[in-house]
Amino acid sequence: MSKQAKGLSIEAAASRFGWPLTRMKVCELTLSYKCNARCVFCYSSPEMEAWNSKKGLDFRKASAYLLSSYKNGSRMVQFIGGEPTVYDELPKLVRLAAKIGYPAIQIVSNGLRLADRAYARELAAAGLNTAVLSIHGAAASAHDPITGIEGSFAKVMKAAENLLSLGVYLNTGTAVTGLNYKGLPRLVKFVTAGLGVDSCHIIATHYIGAAYENKSKLKISYAAQLPYVEEALRVFHANIRRPAFGMLSNYLPCLLPGRENLMGDWKYPVDDDDLFLPDAVYRDRMYGMITDSLRMKAPACRGCVYNKVCAGFEKEYFAIYGGREFKPLKRKPAALGPDPVYS
Numbered sequence: 001m002s003k004q005a006k007g008l009s010i011e012a013a014a015s016r017f018g019w020p021l022t023r024m025k026v027c028e029l030t031l032s033y034k035c036n037a038r039c040v041f042c043y044s045s046p047e048m049e050a051w052n053s054k055k056g057l058d059f060r061k062a063s064a065y066l067l068s069s070y071k072n073g074s075r076m077v078q079f080i081g082g083e084p085t086v087y088d089e090l091p092k093l094v095r096l097a098a099k100i101g102y103p104a105i106q107i108v109s110n111g112l113r114l115a116d117r118a119y120a121r122e123l124a125a126a127g128l129n130t131a132v133l134s135i136h137g138a139a140a141s142a143h144d145p146i147t148g149i150e151g152s153f154a155k156v157m158k159a160a161e162n163l164l165s166l167g168v169y170l171n172t173g174t175a176v177t178g179l180n181y182k183g184l185p186r187l188v189k190f191v192t193a194g195l196g197v198d199s200c201h202i203i204a205t206h207y208i209g210a211a212y213e214n215k216s217k218l219k220i221s222y223a224a225q226l227p228y229v230e231e232a233l234r235v236f237h238a239n240i241r242r243p244a245f246g247m248l249s250n251y252l253p254c255l256l257p258g259r260e261n262l263m264g265d266w267k268y269p270v271d272d273d274d275l276f277l278p279d280a281v282y283r284d285r286m287y288g289m290i291t292d293s294l295r296m297k298a299p300a301c302r303g304c305v306y307n308k309v310c311a312g313f314e315k316e317y318f319a320i321y322g323g324r325e326f327k328p329l330k331r332k333p334a335a336l337g338p339d340p341v342y343s
């Protein structure tokens, strides 16, 4: 990584790209279920061949969704998958999003294809101005076994270098499993000090898809991982006071009281984002459909100060570990943690 390849701060990115410094409504497009990696924790089925053969989003439909969601108030478009870079028409869609007027155009990627500088340059020239790269360890020995692709760490590092040198605002995402939780503090230090990112998303395992199939290898209780999550947050806040985005996904206030503001998805959804899949459309309730089907509460939650707003914990987690870790909070903590710029 060259010395110049450091990330923009969220304030610098907002000023450069004309982003408001408040939450933007999101148009999230799942382009296809295809992927060029084999991540052991993936939400998709472990039978990747079956998922890879599923039909992707029709280009004309994708174009229409981009336009209608913009008219419906979206100002950030997020291209996801599968892996969005395996969708051949991604550069065309990025160009169209820019033409429509989206100020924030983002991809969430494993970085394998973005290691190709010409491809990264093509996307940046089309209008891509923000990316979330999935990085699951601070070294190849930690990252590669999780993606199932030898050499993937070197590629995601090259992707980061390409995007940063092209002026793309970068965040990272990390899935926490039994394979990598002890490395979280080191990883957070690596991405904040090394890449200069000012937001890194820490996601507790969702036991669905491949993660469900691999749960005997991946499972990790909250009790075991939380000391490392806490340490990772301390490392983060040693350099950065306020993250750009919510950093903790699939965590709850009763597990980390005083960090509520950093948690992205623990409440019953009130967001108004649009989610477009190749075979379904969820307008104004993209997280609602996930929350409704995957989560549950315990009888003890009735005694919790957050009971009315908390969406609870995941059913599959409960099936593995039970509910003893979810101890109702009698009162709200005095402080709720720093408020992200986009919360």
Ligand code: SF4
Binding pocket: 252, 253, 254, 255, 297, 298, 300, 301, 304, 305, 306, 307, 310, 311, 312, 313, 326, 327, 328, 329
């Ligand atoms: S309502 Fe239940 S799951 Fe939610 S924070 Fe309180 S104890 Fe935890």
